Amino acid sequence: MKKVILAYSGGLDTTAIIPWLKENYDYEVICVCIDVGQGQELDGLEERALSSGASKLYIEDLKDEFVKDFVYPTLKAQAKYETKYLLGTSIARPLISKRLVEIAKQEGAEAICHGATGKGNDQVRFELTIKALAPELKIIAPWRIWDIKSREDAIEYCNKHGINLPFNKDTSYSRDRNLWHLSHEGLELEHVELEPNYNHLLQLSVSPEQAPDTPEYIELEFDKGIPVALNGEKIDGVSLISKLNELGGKHGIGTLDLLENRVVGMKSRGVYETPGGTILYAAHSKLEELCLDKQTLAYKSTLAIKYAELVYSGEWYTPLREALAAFVDETQKTVTGTVKLKLYKGNIIPAGASSEYSLYSESLASFTTGDLYNHHDAEGFINLFGLPLKVRAMLLNTDK
Template structure:
């Protein structure tokens, strides 16, 4: 049985580190409250931030060392593409950009903790959000001997002003005392916006908030047509050019952003129980999802396609809830892999003023047969056969109707009179 570690047992901690105000003061807070060594860990998942100054900053705030890893290729190939092939979309809008990155980051933190002989992992997630769950479930799944420290659930810092006061009192350098009115998370797949004027659901998002996409009204007046080639559900070529997964997403982000594609404004149900409003920009992901769905329309049979829609919803829940490293997700991946065996082909997409529209598709494994679908005379489908099919398909309806014709006329049906019923228990 794994015993929970107490504060005195914690000698070394790996901290998820961004270099911002919160994680900067967490380094000092951990040393002060746990009397432990702090190792910082930073994952590059395509957030587009300058990471070169982080080692100096981490060491100056009390960390013993820092690890910085470029995970963009692994993120795209092993996480984003798996999710894309599953069809997962949370509550019909959210393409799960933040959710899908957290298990990857936590997985590598566990590796560093094991490599460095750490006793615990720490993160700067608040006690109100979903990210705390995603980080901690990953740690539980991969190494339950590690303790997880969440300062926001322990300390008495309640605001940015409190954090700035703590930084000043402990001589922790912070780059700015100003804060964006929005809480943002960015990676290769998306950019999310929360807070500020978005907290009132009646407020329209301000245009200057968006960073990855132009306003559809300001997008080019001419549509742009692109071709995306898939092999077994994996995007391989863009306009005939082979690209790595990370570069594929980057290229589509540029194209989609230019045409104002990929904005989503939604009120979602957080795992912790509350509703929150988020505005997401996912230009490349939106294009890929639309193209993938369109290719499936010709490559999957009806029953498999309909059942896969159910699987996609459950897959989205697993990703959103931080349950990536679970037997169920692995089992669903096995199902998805089978559905994608014949998902090879090309989809032609039109990008225009916020919309992405599939306009043509082809596949060597297409189930669409023009001979069957044509309205002209053909030799493979006898239209008179439809009469027998309809008679059999509608037989339950016919039997029920015949019963009703017989019984409804003979047996008057009236609502019972409950006023005569005793209120006393039997």
């Protein structure tokens, strides 16, 4: 029997795909779930996969690799899709796809199957990575070819095949969770005129109104752009993000209601919870302000836009993304130091920063200027800097 590797989350869609693959392709279905921080979503996964018809299930804990090789490079780039979204779903897909390819080769499978819909971004992200790493593998995307047209249809299909799942059409948001974030789509969020039902929706965070009335100070230490300590204690990346998720969620930080432009051309609405990531981005940005020169910081901010677009559209394993990452790494050689932040009711308030590579000079910046700056030099600078304006004004006066 030929084999197919199924990217399995244990959710409604990928569970329905198991019997569908067996019926329509006569494949042996091997499920693969990559643990990038889904937490309790992994409970009971093996029993569900096997009882739905899979021959086996791989559960691979790749949280460390996720943080080191995908989260931190994106953080160092300060990449935000459409200046807001911290790419939580996007950065997990190339890692998941890479491992799917590795297991497909190990198992001798001829195809990889994913549960992304024909309207979504994930189909692009999965398939571009598979094409980049193993172009010989066949790709199956059931949502583009089967008769199931909605989550309601998928629930009915599972029920007909004796698969009972804890979902119903009224409560099942489409969610994606990992260590970095939690996304929500569907239900009332599809109606852009409505406010999200945050009391029902949020799982990592509280609303700012429900956050404590007392602010909390934290201090983060970075080494070459990578966070390495929290409040003076060295900490690994997985533990750090988990801790910051707790702190940020407690103070109502990092909830984003975004109407975004998908890769496939349509606009879609999602609510994203990224409490720890939002804190890290704020701290890293503050340290870059201190340690990077004007031109590098400005150019890097334009590069971040393209970097985010590449990650969002699934182009992680591309020469351009890798080249941009090399540039980012070069800029991070001096992004070392500590940043203090105040967390208060959805706000991240800078409370000081220091670095041995600081480009800030108190002697230069102070009103009581020291020997490094001569006020008289400013006159000549302004004359030259304003020369084009003076020439233009003279020309306009001549024309009159």
